[in-house]
Amino acid sequence: MTRGSLSLVAAAALAAAVLTMWRVNGTSGMVVADTAVIALGQELYDENCASCHGANLQGQPDWKIPLENGRYPAPPHDETGHTWHHADALLEQIIRDGSAAVVGNGYESDMPGFGEVLGDDQISAILAYIKSTWPERERAIQARVTRDRTL
Template sequence: MNKKLILTLSVALLAGCGDDAKQPEVQGKGLRQYDKNVLTRGERVYLANCAQCHGNNGEAKPDWRIRGTDGKFPPPPLDDSGHAWHHPRAWLKQMVIQGSPVGQGNMPAWSGKLSEQEIDAVVTYVTSLWSDAIHLQWLTRVEQKQN
């Protein structure tokens, strides 16, 4: 069975699970569905705090692999063209919390500036920037290995 079909069936089955409690409103993106409130919060936080460096759509700048005159790497893209999708959600969250590793980049630590809910939401928003194909690779090759 192909992976897209498995993912689609899994999402459909999970959507029908649970009790009769009110389910959050979801917003679709390709084969994925997100809690609309989380995605909206993540986009708001991203545009206010991250887009200036990483680009409005996560595209960053083309020279992100070349160290600047300060010896540090520029902000990487967070869309499909970058490397973010090679890392598990927990790593992405830690990067937001702690900022760039010393001497590697200029990303500040957002711990104490953003709430845990805002950080979770922005990580969710970043994953929404990825195509279905990249998101599926992330789920099957990266995220599942962490569980």
């Protein structure tokens, strides 16, 4: 097993262990991830997402304007983007399967699926990291959207 494979296995084991440590924030009722989950998520984000979505979650310039090939640049995952408008299940599906697979109908995207590279716990950790950077307002809205989509 290579060093990279060992790191990935260790990261997956850590994610599985610490995801059970999530707790509910008493003021808003939102789920708040343990700092170890957020740290793992940041590491995984840096390795798998930052090259397109930016080291600071800022996305690519002019992300709302299609490129010449009709595809859109990578959107930001900070509060200036639209990630916080979507429920966890949809965000997880996009990361796992890729945008084109989720949208369907011939939609083309440069966003690949990471389902063969990242496990569900790792995807959850990445989302925990992204959410940890949002202001309270965006976290609360996204938590409500997630809750409403699962009822």
